Amino acid sequence: MASTPTRAVNLTRQLVAILAVLPLAMGTVRTGQLICTLHLQPSPASQTYTVRLAYRHGQRPRVTVTGPPLILHPGAAALPHVYAGDELCLYYPGQWNDGMWLAATVVPWTAEWLLHYELWLVTGTWSGGGETHLSPRAGIRQGATPLPPRTRDPAAALQHDQSAVELAAYGATPEVMGDHRR
Numbered sequence: 001m002a003s004t005p006t007r008a009v010n011l012t013r014q015l016v017a018i019l020a021v022l023p024l025a026m027g028t029v030r031t032g033q034l035i036c037t038l039h040l041q042p043s044p045a046s047q048t049y050t051v052r053l054a055y056r057h058g059q060r061p062r063v064t065v066t067g068p069p070l071i072l073h074p075g076a077a078a079l080p081h082v083y084a085g086d087e088l089c090l091y092y093p094g095q096w097n098d099g100m101w102l103a104a105t106v107v108p109w110t111a112e113w114l115l116h117y118e119l120w121l122v123t124g125t126w127s128g129g130g131e132t133h134l135s136p137r138a139g140i141r142q143g144a145t146p147l148p149p150r151t152r153d154p155a156a157a158l159q160h161d162q163s164a165v166e167l168a169a170y171g172a173t174p175e176v177m178g179d180h181r182r
Contacts, residue, residue: 006097006098006099006100007099008057008098008099009098009099009100009101011029011032011033011034011055011057012029014034014055014101014102014103015027015028015029015034015036017101017102017103017104018036018038018053018102018103018107020103021103021107022038022039022040022103022107024039025037025038025039027053032056032057033054033055033056034053034054034055034056034102035052035053035054036052036053036054037050037051037052037053037066038050038051038052038053038107038110039051040107040110040111040114041111042111042112042114042115042118043115043118046114046115046118047068049065049067049068049114050065050066050067051063051064051065051066051110052064052065052066053102053106053107053110055102055106057098058098060096061090061096061102061106062087063087063088063090063106063110064085064086064087064088065086065088065114070086070117071121073120073121073124074124075124076120076124079117080117080120080126080128081113081116081126081128081130088110088113089113089130090106090109090110090113091105091109092130092131112128113128116128
C-alpha cells in the first residue's frame with residue numbers, strides 16, 4: 001500500500017510555533033532555511049544550554065549545542081549519540097518528517113537528549129536508548145542500550161510519542177500548535 005506523502009509545515013509557521021513554546025528563542029527564516037537559537041534547561045537542577053537548530057525542507061533538522069561546551073565523561077573517548085560535528089542524534093532514521101512540528105518533536109527531544117547527557121556525565125552509561133553509533137571521532141563505537149525491537153519501528157515509536165505532554169509542560173497547547181495531521 002502506498003503511503004500518503006505529508007505536507008511540509010511552512011518554515012515561518014515552524015518558527016512561530018517554536019516561539020510559542022520558547023518565547024526567548026531567536027530565529028530567522030531566510031533563503032529556505034530556518035535557523036533558531038534556543039535556551040533549554042532539561043530539568044530544574046540542570047544548567048541552561050544554548051542550542052542551534054537549523055532546518056531546511058527535505059533535510060533532517062540539525063541540532064548542535066553551542067554553549068556551554070559539551071564535555072566528556074572521564075572514561076569516554078567520544079560523546080554518545082552524535083553525528084559528525086557533534087550534531088545531536090535525536091531520533092531513528094525515518095521517525096521524523098517535514099510534516100511534523102519542530103516545536104512538538106525536535107525541541108523536546110533535544111531537551112531529553114540533554115538530560116540523558118547530564119546523566120551520562122555522572123554515570124558513564126547512556127540511558128537514552130537508541131542504536132550504537134560509530135563515533136565521528138576516530139571511528140570509536142559509542143555504547144548504548146538498543147531499545148526493545150518493538151519500539152525500533154518509527155511508526156510504533158511515534159504512537160508512543162509524548163510530544164503533547166512535553167508541550168503542555170512548556171505551556172503550549174494543540175491550539176497554539178495547530179493540527180498538522182489534517
